[in-house]
Amino acid sequence: MKNVGMKPDSYRKATATAELLAPAHCIDLLRTGQTEKGDALKTARIAGILAAKRTDELIPLCHPLPIYRADVDFELLEDRVIASAEVETIGPTGVEMEALTAASLAVLTIYDMLKPHCEPHELIIRECKLQEKKGGKSHYRRELRQAVSAAVIVLSDTVAAGRKPDTAGKAVVNTLEQAGFSPIHYQVLPDESDQLHDLVVKLVAEYACVITVGGTGIGKRDITVDTLKPLIERELPGLMEAARAFGQQRTPYAAMSRGVAGFIDRSLLITLPGSRGGATESMAAILPALVHIFDVCRDLPHPGGYE
Known part of the structure; x- marks a missing residue:
């Protein structure tokens, strides 16, 4: 199975449809709910919902997901029935397979309930396809x-x-490069307040985004937050709240991070933990928001390249 442990949870939705071609008299049986085995549409709806909830048991490499909503509706045409399945979750991966499985099982159930009423060649399942998906990479961009x-x-x-x-x-630089940030300045400093203060004041005049790595903990030499917080003119507390919440799902030590974020003039300052795990997890949590800030918030002209 693909590792989705570093992907943040987000709202995700998928809609899929499947068609069953059938003789006109079978379509009439679906309308009246009077097949030999009972009301086919009601039964197929329940079958589709159950299929969505158990997709990970049916398809070997699918991740188990909390299904917050699953429903199946039907459209009856002259020569066919179209099952439309809609599934929603909040999770690290999408529910396309759940929606496709629900639509497929719904029409298979109808097939089973109609087969006593016609010849086998008169029932044809076709065009099971994904109609729409929301959330994840397609909805929350991770590249500029x-x-x-x-x-x-x-x-x-x-x-x-x-x-x-x-x-x-280096892990933060790599993430920024993959997201399309360029040019990227990289520099190492000792935990000295004056050096950090002077460098950040210089860099915010030249770069659109300044990220510090380290010095956000509770040790005596952790001076990053104390040095830089007074420089912030507009705080963005949600960025660090998201990073800490994401990190705390993976280690309780994330709660000790004092990181802050906000704007100094027109540059965005972000202070990340100094461990590789903490920095990587924080970037995974905030990257979609970071991309959104620079892609959408066009009232932040800056000589660094985002006017």
Whole structure:
């Protein structure tokens, strides 16, 4: 199975349809609900809903998902019945397969209930297809429409002294590159307040997005938040709330992060944890919002490339 552990939950919806061709007298039986086995449409609706809820048991590589809503409706035409299944969830992956399975099982149920009333060749299942999906990559973009400049500052005494390599900052740079940020400035500093303050004041005049990595914890040398929070003119608390909530589903230590985010003039400042896991998880949680800010909020002209 594909690992979806680093994908944030989001609202997702899918609609799928399937058709069953049948003789006119069979369509009449569906309208009256008087097949030999009972009301075919009512039975097929329940079958489709159950199929949506148990898709992960039927298709080996599908992830189990909480199904918040599943329903099946039918359209009766002269020579066919069209089953339309709609499924909704809040989860890390979509419900396309659940909708397709629901539509398929619905028409299979109708097929079973109509077969005593006609010849086998008169019943034809066809055109089971996805009609619409919302949520995930197709709805919440994770790539910029045009390049935006960014700077990544790593705060670490040990990395600055060359005693260990930086992995967290490089992971953030990699995520930004994949999302279309360019150019990207990268720099390592010791946990020194004055150096950090002066560098950020310089970079916010040159880059649209400035991200610090490290110094958001509760140690004596964790000075990032205390140094930079007074510079923020418009806070965006929701970004760090989302990052902490996402992280806390994976480790209870995420609750100790004091990270803040907001605008300094027209540059967006984000302060991330210094561990690779914390920085990566935070970027996974906030990237769709980050892309939305620079793609949609066009009242933020900046020489860094997003006018």
